[in-house]
Amino acid sequence: SQQxxxxxxxxxxxxxxxxxxxxxYKTSINNLQWYRQNSGRGLVHLILIRSNEREKxxxxxxxxxxxxxxSSSLLITASRAADTASYFCATGGDSNYQLIWGxxxxxxxxx
Amino acid sequence: xxxxxxxxxxxxTQFGKPVTLSCSQTLNHNVMYWYxxxxxxxxxxxxxxxxxxxxxxxDTPDNFQSRRPNTSFCFLDxxxxxxxxxxxxxxxxxxxxxxxxxxxxGQGTRLTVV
Numbered sequence: 001s002q003q004x005x006x007x008x009x010x011x012x013x014x015x016x017x018x019x020x021x022x023x024x025y026k027t028s029i030n031n032l033q034w035y036r037q038n039s040g041r042g043l044v045h046l047i048l049i050r051s052n053e054r055e056k057x058x059x060x061x062x063x064x065x066x067x068x069x070x071s072s073s074l075l076i077t078a079s080r081a082a083d084t085a086s087y088f089c090a091t092g093g094d095s096n097y098q099l100i101w102g103x104x105x106x107x108x109x110x111x
Numbered sequence: 112x113x114x115x116x117x118x119x120x121x122x123x124t125q126f127g128k129p130v131t132l133s134c135s136q137t138l139n140h141n142v143m144y145w146y147x148x149x150x151x152x153x154x155x156x157x158x159x160x161x162x163x164x165x166x167x168x169x170d171t172p173d174n175f176q177s178r179r180p181n182t183s184f185c186f187l188d189x190x191x192x193x194x195x196x197x198x199x200x201x202x203x204x205x206x207x208x209x210x211x212x213x214x215x216x217g218q219g220t221r222l223t224v225v
Contacts, residue, residue: 043214
């Protein structure tokens with residue numbers, strides 16, 4: 001099921017620049033997760049942020065969550081060519097254990 | 112070190128010929144998921160197991176079935192593949208016990224229907 005949207009759908013930046021992707025969702029959530037997918041591969045989990053958290057960091061990644069606006073952002077600082085991938089947000093609810101996925105942002109880092 | 116293993120990585124099947132995709136995990140996670148992903152789209156959940164309890168998505172075609180004989184293994188059976196079933200099939204696991212953890216994905220099986 002998809003409940004959210006991500007923007008932009010595609011983003012192309014120069015290596016070394018920061019990349020910001022946004023995710024919006026519709027229903028109440030228990031948590032929001034970000035995943036990366038390299039072309040033709042499985043998804044890799046990046047960060048999980050719970051509904052009572054506002055910000056979380058992991059290395060060059062920073063995730064924010066605004067439950068009042070039902071939105072989240074993923075910031076990748078000092079981007080590298082290896083960050084080229086599709087990035088998906090997914091929300092987890094309280095009543096079941098399904099992840100509901102956004103449409104994804106395709107990020108291209110130009111060397 | 113692979114934790115969620117999908118076999119095969121690539122599968123070619125004939126139109127209408129039953130095919131089975133397999134997934135195994137070494138994480139002892141209680142939840143296993145099967146997703147279908149078509150090019151440039153988000154993963155679409157087909158079904159998931161919470162322990163032995165099977166949960167089918169309302170819009171999953173009857174053509175798709177699943178089996179989970181034990182904690183470690185889960186199978187996706189496509190009884191009569193059509194051209195529209197060509198896609199990447201992703202298996203994922205998660206440990207859910209009084210709260211969420213992240214999902215771990217296999218590398219996927221790319222299914223081609225000829």
